[in-house]
Amino acid sequence: MKFNLDDAIQLLRSTPDTLWVMLASLPEEWTSSNEGPETWSPFDVVGHLIHGDKTDWMPRTRIILELGEDKVFEPFDRFAQLEDSKGKSLTELLDEFADLRAENLEALEDMQLTAQDMERTGQHPEFGKVTLGQMLATWATHDLSHIAQISRVMSKQYKDEVGPWSAYIRVIKE
């Protein structure tokens, strides 16, 4: 499937609601448990999405549009949320994420980007030359990958409870 900005925005817009519906009514034990040492709980993942929306996707979009390949992107800190989320509740994080995402998508739409703009390039600290289209496709895909992660992590909390059915639940074993 070819990247389409309107489709990607549609998906990016749905993610805060998806996470709210999935997580807000569940007990904290389910949303704060992870897959073992140095892995993330759903709570940690929401913090990571907030950090991405604050420091990564839109700042990099602006760098590409304003400076092109002249400025290498700041590396993304994948552990920032472990500090930033401290003392907050999950619903506070979900609200913060919803607000940030709405602001970011409004700013993105205001840019009125064209198909040609999607070919504009920036410098990734590790990959080198990347296009704006690749980065925005990654933003949407990154949301999906973390919804998959949250589903997997929560399903694993019942790995001993499902008895012999664990043989059929692929994500429990991953």
Added chain:
Amino acid sequence: MKFNLDDAIQLLRSTPDTLWVMLASLPEEWTSSNEGPETWSPFDVVGHLIHGDKTDWMPRTRIILELGEDKVFEPFDRFAQLEDSKGKSLTELLDEFADLRAENLEALEDMQLTAQDMERTGQHPEFGKVTLGQMLATWATHDLSHIAQISRVMSKQYKDEVGPWSAYIRVIKE
């Protein structure tokens, strides 16, 4: 984490809304594409969840409560939805799933099951003796595994669009 019926019901109740928010606004190309031959699109998965809610989880619950191990469960048909969903739109399936799930959870709550009931047993055609608690834990986990699957399948539609970032998006490569 120990199985808790109220928690599981909370999760089971959220799934139709989760799927609605994730899928209803996306273009058909994204929700009807799969991972290759003999794999399922998000559309197919919603049909599979409908079939499970019609023929599997609650009928088996009733068998356990009424007949115990005297009646082996009907095997679950994993391909029924490929026929049943024909000619329907995704939003029709999402509505059908939401209605079925609401009815099923109302019936489940009306049973006023106790922790002791969770130890009652039935005969699975493949696994032999299983408990009601294991089966209801599986119902919730099964929802999560299919939300993970839908996220993975949709992320893969952009696998050529994300360029070098595919190295970091684990679900694209699974």
